[in-house]
Amino acid sequence: NAGVTQTPKFQVLKTGQSMTLQCAQDMNHEYMSWYRQDPGMGLRLIHYSVGAGITDQGEVPNGYNVSRSTTEDFPLRLLSAAPSQTSVYFCASSDSGLAKNIQYFGAGTRLSVL
Amino acid sequence: ELKVEQNPLFLSMQEGKNYTIYCNYSTTSDRLYWYRQDPGKSLESLFVLLSNGAVKQEGRLMASLDTKARLSTLHITAAVHDLSATYFCAVEQGTYKYIFGTGTRLKVLA
Numbered sequence: 730n731a732g733v734t735q736t737p738k739f740q741v742l743k744t745g746q747s748m749t750l751q752c753a754q755d756m757n758h759e760y761m762s763w764y765r766q767d768p769g770m771g772l773r774l775i776h777y778s779v780g781a782g783i784t785d786q787g788e789v790p791n792g793y794n795v796s797r798s799t800t801e802d803f804p805l806r807l808l809s810a811a812p813s814q815t816s817v818y819f820c821a822s823s824d825s826g827l828a829k830n831i832q833y834f835g836a837g838t839r840l841s842v843l
Numbered sequence: 844e845l846k847v848e849q850n851p852l853f854l855s856m857q858e859g860k861n862y863t864i865y866c867n868y869s870t871t872s873d874r875l876y877w878y879r880q881d882p883g884k885s886l887e888s889l890f891v892l893l894s895n896g897a898v899k900q901e902g903r904l905m906a907s908l909d910t911k912a913r914l915s916t917l918h919i920t921a922a923v924h925d926l927s928a929t930y931f932c933a934v935e936q937g938t939y940k941y942i943f944g945t946g947t948r949l950k951v952l953a
Contacts, residue, residue: 760939769852771931771945772886779939787940819885823939830874830935834885 735835742810750805752820761803765816810842845936849944866915866932874935
């Protein structure tokens, strides 16, 4: 059981380049989220999804796009990377019921934008 | 807009001592979560607090929730070096939208 898998683990981009951070979960969780973690600022919610076909904005959505075509996958797209998007990105999934909405996190993607 | 504040941001303590981390939030919520993050690693769940007065304990850590005061505490008893990590609280706003605090970086000195 892999849990939440994020790829790549590390990425360096030049300003203006685009890329997609991948996130997949194999726990059949309904809810998935993307966060960014910056020093001294904790985790900030970028976008989240409550099910396939449904997404919503979090605290810091500008510059990022998401889609949720399947329950398993929740990719995060940077359309035109900026140095301010240098950060560590975490994907998480959760479900209701016995799990009581506990979030399970991926290992993270370290992104540097030059 | 929900704001979640933790204090202290940094905590250096001696082994064997007790201390409390505080998590305050600005709007009504009945669900609060505590997570632990080791340096360079991901986050793992510690506690889920789902109602006013909820108290959960695991080893040397005990978490409580007072929804009327909009306050959660994470109490550390007789700290050991293995507890050195960053601790985050997260509050659920509405449904499945989680807002995190800035984290408390704990260092336990031998």
